[in-house]
Amino acid sequence: MTTTLILGGVKSGKSVLAESLATRSNLDVHYIATAAGDDDEMQRRIDTHQQRRPSHWQTVETPIHLAATIQQHCTANQCVLVDCLTLWLTNLLMQDDEAQLQREIDLLVDCFNNIDGTLIMVSNETNMGIMPLGELTRRYCDEIGILHQRIAKQCNNVVLTVAGLPHILKGQI
Numbered sequence: 562m563t564t565t566l567i568l569g570g571v572k573s574g575k576s577v578l579a580e581s582l583a584t585r586s587n588l589d590v591h592y593i594a595t596a597a598g599d600d601d602e603m604q605r606r607i608d609t610h611q612q613r614r615p616s617h618w619q620t621v622e623t624p625i626h627l628a629a630t631i632q633q634h635c636t637a638n639q640c641v642l643v644d645c646l647t648l649w650l651t652n653l654l655m656q657d658d659e660a661q662l663q664r665e666i667d668l669l670v671d672c673f674n675n676i677d678g679t680l681i682m683v684s685n686e687t688n689m690g691i692m693p694l695g696e697l698t699r700r701y702c703d704e705i706g707i708l709h710q711r712i713a714k715q716c717n718n719v720v721l722t723v724a725g726l727p728h729i730l731k732g733q734i
Contacts (some may be wrong), residue, residue: 563679566712568686569722579683583642586679590618591634591641595649624652628668635676646684673715
């Protein structure tokens, strides 16, 4: 089992790096998409990602129950690419159900003990700037920061991508 967390800002190259690692694994790839195309701009972003992926990759749309989907697909000789934790957490916060939020986060962190394949996760590193003004935005920054710490502790590899350049924080790629 290999687990990799790829962090970076918007358009930093993190998804391209994750897709490259998935391709290099030479395994069957299951791409778990967490985004919802709720507006035209987001749908264009989704379309760009879809066009870039190889057609033989299996796409699984999972806006909420990420741990269950990872456990289902991340088996021996399989590669699972999750893009991205940022939108998954946003989806959970928008449900406005504290118990569900904490349960899904705990299930995700705990699922690393129950997988056999290669897992690559992409997430936005959002906490390197000023403190946001809105309550929900501050809550999001707190939750994603704690989630990143918990997942990084579990992962073999952690990479911060800046300007298309991977900076290895833990392990190797």
